Amino acid sequence: MNIANHLVRAGAARGKRPAVAIGGTILQTYAQLADRAARIAAALRNTYGLKPGDRVVLAMKNCPEYMEVMYGCWHAGLIAVPTNAKLHGREFAYIMANSGARVCFATGDLVEVLASVMAPPLERVIEVGREEYGRMQMSEAMSCATRAPQDGAWLFYTSGTTGQPKGAELSHRNLLAMLFCYFADMDQGAPWDAILHAAPISHGSGLYGLAHVTQASCHVLPESGGFDPAEIYRIIRQWPGLVFFAAPTMLKRLVDHPEDMDTSNLKQIHYGGGPMYVADCRAGLDRFGPKLAQLYGQGESPMTITALTRQMHADSAHPRWLERLGSVGTAQSVVEVRIADEDDNFLPVGETGEILVRGDAVMNGYWDNPEATAAALKGGWLHTGDMGAFDAEGFLTLKDRSKDMIISGGTNIYPREIEEVLLRHPGVAEVSVIGRDDPDWGEVVIAYVVAGEGGVAPAALDAFCLDNIARFKRPKGYRFVTELPKNNYGKVLKTALREADATES
Numbered sequence: 001m002n003i004a005n006h007l008v009r010a011g012a013a014r015g016k017r018p019a020v021a022i023g024g025t026i027l028q029t030y031a032q033l034a035d036r037a038a039r040i041a042a043a044l045r046n047t048y049g050l051k052p053g054d055r056v057v058l059a060m061k062n063c064p065e066y067m068e069v070m071y072g073c074w075h076a077g078l079i080a081v082p083t084n085a086k087l088h089g090r091e092f093a094y095i096m097a098n099s100g101a102r103v104c105f106a107t108g109d110l111v112e113v114l115a116s117v118m119a120p121p122l123e124r125v126i127e128v129g130r131e132e133y134g135r136m137q138m139s140e141a142m143s144c145a146t147r148a149p150q151d152g153a154w155l156f157y158t159s160g161t162t163g164q165p166k167g168a169e170l171s172h173r174n175l176l177a178m179l180f181c182y183f184a185d186m187d188q189g190a191p192w193d194a195i196l197h198a199a200p201i202s203h204g205s206g207l208y209g210l211a212h213v214t215q216a217s218c219h220v221l222p223e224s225g226g227f228d229p230a231e232i233y234r235i236i237r238q239w240p241g242l243v244f245f246a247a248p249t250m251l252k253r254l255v256d257h258p259e260d261m262d263t264s265n266l267k268q269i270h271y272g273g274g275p276m277y278v279a280d281c282r283a284g285l286d287r288f289g290p291k292l293a294q295l296y297g298q299g300e301s302p303m304t305i306t307a308l309t310r311q312m313h314a315d316s317a318h319p320r321w322l323e324r325l326g327s328v329g330t331a332q333s334v335v336e337v338r339i340a341d342e343d344d345n346f347l348p349v350g351e352t353g354e355i356l357v358r359g360d361a362v363m364n365g366y367w368d369n370p371e372a373t374a375a376a377l378k379g380g381w382l383h384t385g386d387m388g389a390f391d392a393e394g395f396l397t398l399k400d401r402s403k404d405m406i407i408s409g410g411t412n413i414y415p416r417e418i419e420e421v422l423l424r425h426p427g428v429a430e431v432s433v434i435g436r437d438d439p440d441w442g443e444v445v446i447a448y449v450v451a452g453e454g455g456v457a458p459a460a461l462d463a464f465c466l467d468n469i470a471r472f473k474r475p476k477g478y479r480f481v482t483e484l485p486k487n488n489y490g491k492v493l494k495t496a497l498r499e500a501d502a503t504e505s
């Protein structure tokens, strides 16, 4: 089963329905979207010579062409590699090399940086909307390629604790399982008219967008291309039955926005991807009414580990309502979720351990990385690296992130990656990077530095980071210390560092 069949079906049966819009302006119907995807597919196969299973990188910010490119890849039997558009050129280069892609689609803002790091086997960077892209639309549409359920569809690059991203290979079956859970656990019932892509399509918003293709409902992009609360409220007024995915920080910005706009059109906001504080959740419920649902997932089990439904959010009469709001809900329908100790022994209710997941949503493995795959899928269970505990009613509460990952503005940042860059600077002897709680961003990145001989200024380190990693990952603050707290084995005690930072800041 090729997931692109959903678009073929929507184009044929519900072809006149709006498929893509910017703000209130409809740009394409489902018939047009399906036709354009089938032509892109034909060009990729016939003009560019790609074969089923080949990878195609999508280095694109949200744009009207996103859905047709992604479905075009699947229609052709290829594996789409959607990437975070804010990555550094070197990070794009790594993903292009690791995935072995020969073709990359890019939005205009990224063409130059991609061209500067382009290396074989990558042959072409195609700018969406320009001449070469237009020529692809001249190809004769092909019929949808046959794919087996376990064949790869989406390579989802997550940053690893080692600093190098790993490509979680998601199959057509994984994406179908995610869709099943979307309807069973996140957004049951009445149809909706539109999904707003307020967050990157390369991540959760795009994954949930697949559900909207099955229902032929419209994909709406903000005109600004960014996240502007006033604009989001305007779009809510324009589109009845609107749903969208938002990172907790986005939801907070919407709640804090002063204008008291009518939100009766809104059907549901799906939030997740980072911790949501109970106070913020309650403020969201006060602002929007019972229209919030939470998901907990990760690239390796996309959007699909647990869910806290709209009904659970609304059930304020329940004696443990507040505890439930502080949880990530119950296991989604296609997965089993367990808590285990360091030796993979399952732990009873109430005990904290690593969260393990098994089921049809769990990735095939990491692309071209058998060691990391074996470790992550040991014993047939996905080891999430997250710590948590179940209560007696099956609600999971996350306790800590065992990998020391920082989540800033809903985006994951791995300290090790930044530490490795900073340690390359001659003025840095030692460094440890931690997250500091922040009311706007959830967490911000702070670097604790032991300077080398001669010392170093924060501005120099900032410039060095700008040259080497994505802007959003660089530290927002530097603290210079004479030594870092360490255990007997010389390993930096990040917990001690975080505690000291919290009392000092």
Ligand code: AMP
Binding pocket: 158, 271, 272, 273, 274, 275, 276, 294, 295, 296, 297, 298, 299, 300, 328, 384, 386, 398, 401, 412
């Ligand atoms: P990613 O692979 O980029 O989707 O990031 C996944 C990680 O984000 C998870 O392993 C969790 O640490 C975190 N995360 C995802 N959803 C939630 C949630 N609802 N609450 C808290 N943390 C979350």
